[in-house]
Amino acid sequence: MKATLAALGCGAILVIVSCSMAWTTSTAPLLEGVGGPSSEVSVTGAQLVPAANAAGWVALAGILAVIATRSWGRTAVGVILVLAGVVIVVSTIGARGSTIWWCAAAFGGALTCGSGVVVAWRGRAWPGLSRRYEAPGSDSAAPSRARSPWDAIDHGHDPTTDDEPA
Secondary structure (H helix, E strand, C coil): CHHHHHHHHHHHHHHHHHHHCEEEEEEEECCCCCCCCEEEEEEEHHHHCHHHHHHHHHHHHHHHHHHHCCHHHHHHHHHHHHHHHHHHHHHHHHCCCCCCHHHHHHHHHHHHHHHHHHHHHHHHHCCCCCHHHCCCCCCCCCCHHHCHHHHHHHCCCCCCCCCCCC
8 A cells, every 4th residue: 555655646746746847948039030039938748738737636636535535435546546647648648848857747647547556456455544543343433332421411310420310
């Protein structure tokens, strides 16, 4: 579980960071048809492939979703992570820039997709957030005897004494 979440976190952060970097740079003249000054324009990965950037944030949120869910909910989160990874890989390969950052984003998408497969396949067996604090074999979080003093008060008994009500 820890290794899968670490890989998911690394993939998501790699996608988010690489999408914030400049993927391509071009030079444009300030005046058309004149050989004078020019301006350099940089395009980030988030501007070039906004779907990959958004899917990176989905993958980052998926870490908390994996921790917070159990059973079939965790399987659904795994499927969503696989889809997010596929979106990242396909969109970044389709928009190859002139720098290496698109490769980093594609690798992060592959990590996200692989982590999603592991979560969907094995995640149901992992411990959940609240299951960790439950006693083995108990179905309810609150013991039944915690209510008995309140029930005694409701019936007119003093729970601090052994005397019967008058």
